[in-house]
Amino acid sequence: FRSHFGSSHSSLRVSGTFFLLMGDKENPNPTVFAVRDDTSQKRRVPVWMLAQADNEMEQLDSDEVFEMVRSLKDPEHPELTLEQLKVVNKEHVVVDSTNEQITVQFTPTIPTCSVATLIGLTLKAKLCRSMPRRFAVEVEVYPGKHEQEAAINKQLADKER
């Protein structure tokens, strides 16, 4: 992970969108799901609490983590987000504050998806950049959702990759 996304390595740029030029799409007609509109339900923090919050460690919940990844574009269908394709789901984002660990399980659209590792790396890069560094970020394939699940998970877990 580090060797691909280190600052001096330019061949893979993490910009939140990957475009693949593919003649035949692997999954040309993916199921697109409606997106939940929960912007109106965002908690508003009173001003007096904001001042206090500066002195304490920020608490993290799975909503905030999901916010970071829901709009990432799918490599094969760049007009669609990972949320729309149900590749990332709010229920599969877990924040363990005691052990300072964030776990995101993603679901490739098909079990033979060849860009699954790429999606995993994109998720990991996005989270490592936007989450407090004290959190360990774990990105995995949702159990049973890919033929190469073990190999992909191992690659995503390797700190040096």
Add this chain to the structure above:
Amino acid sequence: KFSSFLSFMDTLEDVSRALLGSDEDDSTVWCIAWHPEGKLIASCGQGVVVRFWSSESGGWRQVGELDANEHSRTIRSLAWRGDGDFLAVGSFDSNASVFRVVRTEKGMQFPKVTRLEGHENEVKGVAWSTSGEFLATCSRDKSIFIYDVCPADDGCEVEYEVSGVVSHNQDVKTVVWHPKEDMLFSGSYDDTIKIWGHSGDDWDCIHTLGGHISTIWSLAISPDGDEFASCSQDRTVKIWSKASTTSQMAVRQPDPFALLRAASAGAGAFSAIRGYLHRQWSRSGQQQSPANSSVWSCVATLQGYHKRPILAVTWLPGLDGCIATASGKAIRVFRRVGEGIERSWCLQMVQEMAHSLDVNHVTWSPSCGDSEAGALLASCGDDGTVKVWRYKSDMWV
């Protein structure tokens, strides 16, 4: 502090006081290495500067800096040669280099550097043999290069010639030499540990040790060389011991799969590798029967103690059966306690927030500690700092 059921107190105290490290962003420190005399530490990481730390003038502080700008990416590992005059570094830019190190009153100087090329991608580890005759580098290209270290005729220059190329099935994370023999241990992403020995010019795999269920990150051999510890992504530490089988005339065969992997490692531009393969094929009809062949086996697994992958393990010289591990932000110290059949490994000490982010490496000072002064442990992490700890125990036998 941690009080065990045997009721003795172990302490791990941060003696470096001010946090040592760089101020830049992306300042992950990946590796530290103690100078053989035990008073100087070299550290490396995402920046291409190697830093040197010492406590000689009271209190730990930086005493030198080496701008390794022939490397364009992270310096992942470093190792001092046995005499402390040479420092090898391995970089993610796929090269390694060896610096001549000279300490003068004016500070540290680096009069000569030799660049070692050939790996196809990131170099992960570098290690000198105890005899000083060999240097090993390992890489994500699945191969290990073993260099002959040849002093040139005038005695000043040192040349490096590839003596062997061997490989694993996957990324090789670490290489460590045996403290007494010219035997190389390697750990890999392929979940195995391999032990390599040589007869004449040829390096062969003597043993492949399975058991871990994920990547091996680090290996630590005891000072007598009869046992070693391995730590893994699978969150366990395994202790391995040698059972000598002198009664059997075991045949040591060159590993046929090693040949295929060496070929597929793709280092086709290297004529030394072609020569090595040629020698292997031509003597495949002969077999070697060494006088005694030792078999390594796993005698203990430390399971359930670590919550995160274990990136480093180090064996304390001077104390029988004491190791430290780096996992997540914590450093743990384990001791082997008890006598005879009752002997077992026991967690002595957990320093939960040793660093504010992941700890990447821990290494005991090579100078044996004692019950008065304790032993020194250096650690480094993603938080950009190097720390030195003093470990003290009532049970210092």
